[in-house]
Amino acid sequence: MNRDWNPSLYQSSHSFVWEYGRDLLGLLAPLAGERILDVGCGTGQLTAEIARAGAEVLGIDHSVSMITQARRNFPDQRFEVQDVCAMPFRTEFDAVFSNAALHWVERADDAAAAMARALKPGGRLVVEFGGRGNTRALLEALRLALKARHGAEPQRVNPWFFPSVGEYASLLERHGLEVTFATLFDRPTALEGGGEGLANWFAMFGASLTEELRQPEFVRLVEQAAAPSLLRDGVWWADYRRLRVAARKEG
Ligand SMILES: C[S@@+](CC[C@H](N)C(=O)[O-])C[C@H]1O[C@@H](n2cnc3c(N)ncnc32)[C@H](O)[C@@H]1O
Incomplete structure (x- = not known):
């Protein structure tokens, strides 16, 4: 999905993304001297955290603005727009x-084909991203707000790829990757920004959902629909579900 990323908003209000990602580094267990690709x-x-283990890391991202910020943050690391x-x-x-x-993506x-090609035989893949059912309540609130505003069922609310364990494991296997670990787990995530947490989240990640999310009055409608399930004691929670997978390239 091609879209603009806002590195400043990402770093100032969404550090939970890489804070939670640190846990995944335990599964990667990088070793000194290894060559590792951060997709x-x-x-x-x-990327910088992996390098601290003594590995030689290349970070790639298709957003020019994110790579520009990454180079600014960590001038000694290698980053490429890809x-x-x-x-x-x-x-x-x-x-x-x-x-x-x-x-x-x-x-x-x-x-999956490109990641498999990049690995040496016996090399490992360690990934985590949104899995089946990710942000279900959040997207349901958006659906309800769109329906209330337009009086009709919206066409497509979820533009993301949120596969199940079975779907993703099969996909990796088709590319010669043997799945050694896979889990789908709920990870409710407190959004930064207090009462503005949900609005911040949509500003950061929601641009591809609908242009209407740029209108504060429409965001208020979504908030009303989401509040019963996602607002607790003044804090907004995203109902994240993550798919975490490790695999090994055969051969
Ligand atoms: C939520 S950020 C996560 C960044 C980082 N991995 C972290 O944990 O902080 C998602 C990133 O995926 C990148 N991305 C999305 N589609 C991509 C693609 N097709 N190729 C490379 N990067 C992509 C975006 O540009 C964005 O920087």
């Missing part, structure tokens, strides 16, 4: 890592 690296915080689906790498990496990026099959 959809954003502003580079996890679309995961079109990566040119062949059997170069000991591990491919990705946090919170792959649900943005509509061409999931091409992404």
Whole structure:
């Protein structure tokens, strides 16, 4: 999905993305001297964390603004503007890592093929992103607000790729990746910004949902619909469900 990213808003109000991603580094277990590819690296915080283990890391992201910010944040790290689906790498990496990026990629099959190609035989893939049922209540609130405003069922509310364990494991297997670990788990996430948390979330991630989210009065409608399930003691919670997968390239 091609869209603009706002690195300043990402870093100031959405640090929970890479804070939670740190947990995934335990599964990656990077070793000194390994070559590791960080797919959809954003502003580079996890790329730098992997490098701290002594690995040689390359962060790629298709957003020029995110890569510009990543280079500013970590001038000693390597970052490149690349679309995961079109990566040119062949059997170069000991591990491919990705946090919170792959649900943005509509061409999931091409992404898996490119990540598999990039790995050395025996190399490992460690990824986490939105899984089946991710942000269900949040998207339902959006659906209700659109329906209330237009008096008709909206056509398509969810533009993301949120696969189940079975779907994603099968997809990886088709590309010669043997799945060694897979789990789908609820991870309710407190949004930063107090009463403005949900509005911030839509401003950061919702541009691809509907233009109407740019209108504050429409965001208020969504908030009304979402409040019973997602607002607790003045804090907005996103009903995240993550799919976490580890796999190994056969051969
Ligand atoms: C929510 S951010 C996560 C960034 C980082 N991994 C982290 O944990 O902070 C998602 C990133 O995926 C990137 N992305 C989305 N589609 C992509 C694609 N097709 N190829 C490469 N990067 C992509 C976006 O540009 C964005 O920087």
